[in-house]
Amino acid sequence: MTAKIIDGKQIAEQVISKVEERVKLLKGQGITPGLTVILVGDDPASQTYVASKERTSQRLGMKSEVIIKPVTISEKELLTLIHQLNEDTTVDGVLLQLPLPKHIDENNVLQAILPEKDVDGFHPVNVGKLMLNQEGFVPCTPYGIIQLLDYSSISIEGKHAVIVGRSNIVGKPMGQLLLNRHATVTYTHSRTQNLEKFTKQADLLIVATGQPQMITKNHIKPGATVIDVGIHRNSDGRLSGDVDFASASEVAGFITPVPGGVGPMTIAMLMENTCLSAERKLSK
Ligand SMILES: NC(=O)C1=CN([C@@H]2O[C@H](COP(=O)(O)OP(=O)(O)OC[C@H]3O[C@@H](n4cnc5c(N)ncnc54)[C@H](OP(=O)(O)O)[C@@H]3O)[C@@H](O)[C@H]2O)C=CC1
Ligand SMILES: Nc1nc(=O)c2c([nH]1)NC[C@@H]1CN(c3ccc(C(=O)N[C@@H](CCC(=O)O)C(=O)O)cc3)C=[N+]21
Secondary structure (H helix, E strand, O other): OOOEEOOHHHHHHHHHHHHHHHHHHHHHOOOOOEEEEEEEOOOHHHHHHHHHHHHHHHHOOOEEEEEEEOOOOOHHHHHHHHHHHHHOOOOOEEEEOOOOOOOOOHHHHHOOOOHHHOOOOOOHHHHHHHHOOOOOOOOHHHHHHHHHHHHOOOOOOOOEEEEEOOOOOOHHHHHHHHHHOOOEEEEEOOOOOOHHHHHOOOOEEEEOOOOOOOEOHHHOOOOOEEEEOOOEEOOOOOEEOOEOHHHHHOOOOEEOOOOOOHHHHHHHHHHHHHHHHHHHHHHO
16 A cells, blocks of 8 residues: 655645635734744754744734844743733734753743733643633644644544654644544553554554654554654755654555645644634734
């Protein structure tokens, strides 16, 4: 079998066109959605992602701002900046690019972002709402993965979803979203014994470990859908994921590539969340 490729770039474009229409409607009512991204330090990968967020929000006609701070910024200074953005009525979304330098307590600063502007969905209030299946902001990467499945007409209800990785930004919210959509969910992680035993049962296998190409055809049930969240830049400059694409494609039914799979969806959902935030402001 050769897996069908899920084209994340093309699906992201479809999501973005819908957001574009919503931005036009908002602008007609005198509101320009505003996104501010804070980048601490000069990590090249983070710079690439932030540049892509800025480009896309500008293309949509949003107000887009990137604030770059030196790696030496104190937690207090960062909190002051977040408080200013919370007060700024032209800013609908505040995104603090992760990871942060070690001297800054990530939880502490993420909690300072107003839940109504937390377009990443990382604030405890939004995490709680996701658990309760209430409306808040859903983290962009797992939200984008749900869209990939929906646009590809891959059903979720009743399916066995196995998540490899349990981070707060991908694995955990991914499992909760799939549970809300009535999947049977198994979480696996670095302490899981006999990983293949679980991954081989998956109808939907979501991989977010940060371990290059660790998932091969030996982990996959024939016909399964494989979603690769991982992103690594190899020494030759090429990108690859947490899944060995060539091997996995031999047995999977559907698979996402890297690049061009989950990454573009993360950006698209960030645009949607920012637009949603502006719409909510208008209806208040
Ligand atoms: N395309 C996109 O939009 C995005 C891509 N990413 C990429 O996705 C990957 C994962 O990111 P993130 O979730 O933030 O990573 P983290 O490092 O925060 O979490 C990795 C998770 O994988 C688990 N893990 C590590 N090694 C293994 C293993 N050998 N077997 C099973 N589980 C393992 C860890 O387990 P334990 O908890 O036990 O340590 C942990 O739960 C990275 O490559 C990152 O760059 C991330 C966000 C967005
Ligand atoms: N607060 C916060 N929110 C995030 O959403 C967040 C973060 N911090 N820290 C880092 C991770 C990673 N991430 C990606 C976004 C886009 C691509 C993306 O567009 N990837 C393209 C390729 C990009 C390239 O060429 O390098 C693709 O896969 O096709 C990848 C990864 C968001 N993250």
